[in-house]
Amino acid sequence: MFKGLCLNRQATMDAVQKRLFPRRRTRLRPAKLASLTNEYICDCTTRDISAGGLRILLNEDIPLPKEFYVFDVNERTIAEVRLSWRDGLEAGVAYLVPPASISFYENTGVRRLAQRFYAVED
Template sequence: MSILDETSEQRTAPRRRALVAARISYGGGSVTVDCVVRNISETGAKIAISEGVTLPGHFEIVIPQMNVVHRAELRWRRGGEAGVAFLDAGEGEPRAEGAAPATQAGTPSEAALKARIRTLEAEVARLRERILELGGGF
């Protein structure tokens, strides 16, 4: 992973301003962290994230409002902001909520389906924990 200075212009695509809720997922989907996309392009984004959160070099970023999921690489981090490069640039096209990315034949790839299953399993575990915290039971 190469951490680049935010001021050095390394972008290959123009970015658009944004203020969109997103979620970072890693550890096989077992860890999720909320963040906000501040600007975005076809090849990457700048996100706002709590300063106390440690990010791995590679993770998945889910942007529900845009109906996309990208595999991403951390490129730089400064305080509560970070720059990420999309490793699947061009593949993270809009799709139906919860759908996996399509292969050339139009069917979800096996890797994409496995990643989505891991994300959903982590979400179910998180929701179960929340129900228990609220005094509910199974």
């Protein structure tokens, strides 16, 4: 039994060592997702933030593209990300372009994410 506990502790330590950036847990931090072609994907909640990426919780079980935008509603920042993993409604994403103020984006499609209601044009 003691040997099993040591193996579990070692597996936990190995997993921690693989993390490149320390993560910071968030509480009810809303975000919006959009494709790189400015198509709205869904709303979500950011669960963890690190210098390398995010862990998000989707509001609905829909497919995600490999790369997309994440708009942080509270901070009013947008990041370009790559999907790293997915487990049900949870997903981990890595930054391709780190978060920056939405005001730096000239792309009007991306800037629409900052509006209270995001509408897709017909």
